[in-house]
Amino acid sequence: MVLTSLLLTSGCSGQKNPGEKSASAEPSVVTASLSSVSRPLSENYACFNVNSLLVKSWSNPEFQQAVRQVNPKLLRIPGGTESNYWDWQKGGLVKNVREAMAGYPINFRNKDLKYDASKLEDLQGGIKETNTEPIFVLNLATSSLESQLEMLRTARNLGMSVKYIELGNEFYFDVSNYKRVFPTAADYAQTASEWIVAIKQEFPAAKIALVGVAPKPKDSIREQNWQKVFSIQLCIKQMPLRFISITDMA
Template sequence: MIDRTGCLICLVILATNSSDIFSADHTNEESLQQECAAFNARDLYTKIINKTVSAKLVTNDFSIKNVSFGFNTSYTISKKKLGYYPLVDIKKYSEQFNIDALRFPGGTVANYFDWNSMSLEYEWNAFKPKNSVKKLYKKHIALSKGKEIQANITSFFSAINEFSLRPFIVLNLYTQNLNDTISAIDKIKVIYNKKIYWELGNELGYYDYSFNLNGKHWDVELYAHYSTVIAKHIKDNYPEDEVGIVAGDIILEKSLFDFQEIKSHISHKEHWNKRVSEVKNVDAVIYHPYLRTFNKDKWRYTDIYNRLGENCVDFLNYMWLLAASDLYPKIYKNISESHFSGKKEWLTELGIISHNNNSQSLLGLPGIRTLLLINYYISWLKTSDNVEAILYHILGKGKGQSVTNKLNGAMNENGAALSIVNDFLVQADSVKKLIFEDSDILNGVARLKNHSFKSLNGIMIRSKNDKSIILVINLSTTTEYSISGLKGMYSKKLYQLQTKTFKEVNEEDKSNKIIVVPPMSIFYAQV
């Protein structure tokens, strides 16, 4: 683990300038129109309401000492030397984002990765790969002038070792046989004889993996059999290592309204979780709790999107994501308590999946995506005491879910969220939940319209040098909160999202005074 206890405390005010499947039911559309009617993004900073609330602490502490924040990796991370993990690049990212974990191979590619050749080979075409994998393969061939790119796993573990990072390794149970998988484990342990966090596949509990595999129907029994053999091999030979098993995804709560196939999805998830919970030698359950916006290109009825209008859809996205951020950790916690009691939770992929994977702002305002992601991270930490890993998808240059901009490599809104949270949490020895009983109650939209949540979210940490630091998020679009009950002072730095820089500001004593948190902003200070 990296010791970063010396990092500076920040006051963060994000600068602002003032599911997937949609039902054709006009009742639903009319309901959404009504929910949008009172909203106008241009009014955000012209009709501000001020409200005074008091902050209280939930008395019990919970530890986050063993929580790892990190990234999924692409094995084209280095454009100069394809397949390699140069120390200079990993050093830059580990310092820029304060990460202490890396996952390889990152994403869907793990289920089509050949550990013998260390490449994404075309032989998997018989397994009906997802379009994303086909596109990635073509990209690799283009980059390497007709050859498959070979990942240099030795360079990956050199970086892991050099910067004391936790390695999360995703095994291929889908397109590779058991003997080859076990052989790959043994070869990796020769290269790296320290603790490894092994994942038994990537999202293999999802409904769209229920297709043929070498003439066999891919189902939970096949997965449970493979997992049992592999987990036993790991524990028998490398008892210090940890093993994570894949849970079924939640479907109902990620859908805007009901659709015909949903019952079979739910049944598949319940059956999957019940069966894999019986597999022995497993330390953790793996979740990929993505947030998803209402995407125009995903909707079955694009004309509905057009009739609602962009301003309305932006508002729906914002309120949907807030409600989902509050609800999803609770749903996954219930799954853990029902099927995986006592197991750690690895969130080895998460992020916001949006229109064309666009990483730009929601609501037309800079900083909102950063606010949403930070709120989601904090909601997870407040809900579950068993989270051991939060790994953002994905590290590298590109659009959408990446943490840097494609053209210049500068930190984008996704990266800013991870950097801010890590700067905060790396100082923590223990955490307390902040509650604001008088803050406004907000509601979600569509399926989540009856799910209510507080417009103020926050936690307080006790640092390793015995200081208290708070992080408060104001989710309201119209209410500015004056918070009493917290002694403290502003810090010496102001984060400016548009310039991606920290600017020195005057320190102002706030002892025994009111702390003011504007709408849609984040407050971060020692108290």
């Protein structure tokens, strides 16, 4: 799984709020053409996703060397799905993860429930030795804003760069536990806007990514509507849309 981070400028002018129900389930059509002007991409354009549950030790020299060999600039931690059920103080999954994941089609393995090798101190050492920067994927599903702010403060105090932040993972999937947290994309946009304001007060230079999706024609209506509805909601709240994360299952 590779996360591609896209820098976008929001086209808010002239948009109206159609509401979740009236949003079209048809995918948007974008016409593109090649330009004669070329420019290099930032080395931070894309990152490597890290499933922290698979990292036995961030201080393992063989692991560190393997990371250096692929030469990433950014590491997405603690990862994708696991980030929605992550206890940063434990360095692993929340205690009630089975209950929290009710309705999700995939469950973590039993040994994953005991995992605790990715505390911030562990991550800091691995990040330093691999000469990378972290993208912190915050837990909007089973944690709180204050807890996640405390996590970012602790990371900063450990010397970690708090420059890139992502607000959750794949909430556009049409699964019951995600819909309990965010019934619609508009609900996600409301929460995201509140978190952005709070984060920016303490980390004004941070670049904050929102959960976006590039739906396929056969995807759920929730996925088809997601991008349009939450973009419009952010425009209404006058939150400029600059940084979206799209997860490509390649």
